[in-house]
Amino acid sequence: VSAHTIQVAVVPRYSVDVGAGIVARAADRPQGWSRTFVLTDANVARLHGAALAAIPRASVHAVPPGEDSKSFRELERVLDALVAAGCDRASGLVAFGGGVVGDLGGLAAALYHRGIACVQVPTTLLAMVDSSVGGKTAVNLAAGKNLAGAFHQPDEVVADVRFLVTLPDDEYRSGLGEVVKTAVLDGDLFHRLRAQPARLARRDEAELVDVVAACVRRKALVVASDPREQGARKLLNLGHTFAHAIEHVAGYGRIPHGIAVATGILLAAEAGRVADLGVDAGFAGALADLLAALDVPHGLRALSERHGAALESGALLLAMARDKKSRRGVPQFVVPFGPAAVRHDVALPEAAVRAALDRSTRG
Ligand SMILES: NC(=O)c1ccc[n+]([C@@H]2O[C@H](COP(=O)([O-])OP(=O)(O)OC[C@H]3O[C@@H](n4cnc5c(N)ncnc54)[C@H](O)[C@@H]3O)[C@@H](O)[C@H]2O)c1
Ligand SMILES: [Zn+2]
Numbered sequence: 001v002s003a004h005t006i007q008v009a010v011v012p013r014y015s016v017d018v019g020a021g022i023v024a025r026a027a028d029r030p031q032g033w034s035r036t037f038v039l040t041d042a043n044v045a046r047l048h049g050a051a052l053a054a055i056p057r058a059s060v061h062a063v064p065p066g067e068d069s070k071s072f073r074e075l076e077r078v079l080d081a082l083v084a085a086g087c088d089r090a091s092g093l094v095a096f097g098g099g100v101v102g103d104l105g106g107l108a109a110a111l112y113h114r115g116i117a118c119v120q121v122p123t124t125l126l127a128m129v130d131s132s133v134g135g136k137t138a139v140n141l142a143a144g145k146n147l148a149g150a151f152h153q154p155d156e157v158v159a160d161v162r163f164l165v166t167l168p169d170d171e172y173r174s175g176l177g178e179v180v181k182t183a184v185l186d187g188d189l190f191h192r193l194r195a196q197p198a199r200l201a202r203r204d205e206a207e208l209v210d211v212v213a214a215c216v217r218r219k220a221l222v223v224a225s226d227p228r229e230q231g232a233r234k235l236l237n238l239g240h241t242f243a244h245a246i247e248h249v250a251g252y253g254r255i256p257h258g259i260a261v262a263t264g265i266l267l268a269a270e271a272g273r274v275a276d277l278g279v280d281a282g283f284a285g286a287l288a289d290l291l292a293a294l295d296v297p298h299g300l301r302a303l304s305e306r307h308g309a310a311l312e313s314g315a316l317l318l319a320m321a322r323d324k325k326s327r328r329g330v331p332q333f334v335v336p337f338g339p340a341a342v343r344h345d346v347a348l349p350e351a352a353v354r355a356a357l358d359r360s361t362r363g
Helices: 023-027 042-052 072-084 099-114 125-131 161-166 169-186 188-195 205-225 232-237 240-250 257-274 283-293 300-307 313-321 350-362
Strands: 004-008 014-019 036-041 058-063 092-097 117-122 136-141 144-151 156-160 333-338 341-346
Touching (some): 023 042, 023 117, 023 156, 036 042, 036 072, 042 161, 058 099, 072 136, 099 125, 156 205, 169 188, 169 232, 169 283, 232 333, 232 341, 240 300, 240 313, 240 333, 257 300, 257 333, 257 350, 283 333
Parallel strands (some): 014 156, 092 117, 117 156
Antiparallel strands (some): 333 341
16 A cells, blocks of 8 residues: 655645554654643544554543534633643644544644644544645634634644544545545546545545545645635635535534535536536536445435435525625635536525525435
C-alpha cells in the first residue's frame, strides 16, 4: 500500500500524510514539545487509545462522543485541563478523533496562550478528507452550528486509514458524501470513482489511501488559493446550503452531515438544470448512479424514509432563507454544472429550487 504526503501551501506550510499503518508518525512532532495534550473522545479512546502510546510526556483528555461536545462549556473544560496538565506555550495538542474532536481541539489550540501547536490525527473518513485540513475550527452556539471559531492551521496532519475499519456504516457513508463532493470539484476523481466504486464501497485499504489522498490534494489546492474563504473556498460548500436545511428540518443529529450533503449536491444540480443554467444533461443521473454504487442513500424521499424525518419543501425553503450564508434572505448556492465545472454565489430562482425539492420528495 502506497503512502502520500501532500503539502498545504498556506503560511506556514504544513504536510498531510495519508497511508495505512502510519499513525506512529504522529509521535514525531511532539518530541519537540514541552508537553503533549491529546484530545480525543470516549469511543476513539476505547477503540484506538493504544495507537498514540509512543508520544512522550502526554496527557490524554477524552470528551463525550458526539456533536454536543462542540460547545463553549466543553471548550472551557479542555482549556482548564491544558492548565492542569502543565502545558505552556511550547506545548502542543494532538486532536485524535473525528471532526468534533478536530474542531474543538483546533479551537482550544488557537486560544490557549494565544495559540499553541496542533497536530490533527483524524479517525473518521469525513475528518480525513475534510475537517482536519484547512484550519477552520469552531464550537456551536445555541443559535447555530460553528458560530464561534477561529482559523488555526495545524502543524501537521496524519491520516491513517486503518482507523476506518471500526467506523460505523452510517459514519462511513457520511464521509463518502464529502468524498463525492470533493470528487465533483476535482473531476478526475469523479471519473475514477465512477469507473470502480466497489473498492471504495467495501473499504479496500489501498483504494482508501489513494482516494483520501486525492481528496486532501484537492482540498489543499482550494484552501491555499483562498485560506480565509473570500472566494474559491466557497466551492467546498457544494451541496451545503441544501444540506444545512435538511439537517435543520430533520433535527440535528438525525441525518449524518455528509449524507445530507450528497443529497444537497443532487438538488443543486437539479435546480440548476430546471433553471436552465446549462447543467450538463447526464450529470445528475451520473451522480445518483455513483451514490447508489457507493451505497449512500440519496434523495429527499429516501432520507425521509430511512431516517424518519419529515422533509417538506416549504420547511426546507424557509430554513435556506435563514441560512447564515444568505444575502439579505436570498440563499446563495454552489451549482455543479458537471465534473470540475462548479460555480459559487449563484442565486437560484426560488421556483427552480422548489421544483427540485418537490421532485426529490416524490422520489
Ligand atoms: N473544520 C472543518 O473544516 C469542518 C469540515 C467539515 C465538518 N466539520 C465538522 O466535523 C464534525 C463532524 O465530524 P465527524 O463526522 O467526524 O463526526 P464525529 O467526530 O462526531 O465522529 C462520528 C462518530 O464516530 C466515532 N468515531 C470516530 N472515529 C471512529 C473510529 N475510527 N471508529 C469508530 N468510531 C469512531 C465518534 O466517536 C463519533 O461517535 C461536525 O461538527 C462538523 O461541523 C468541520
Ligand atoms: Zn460538510
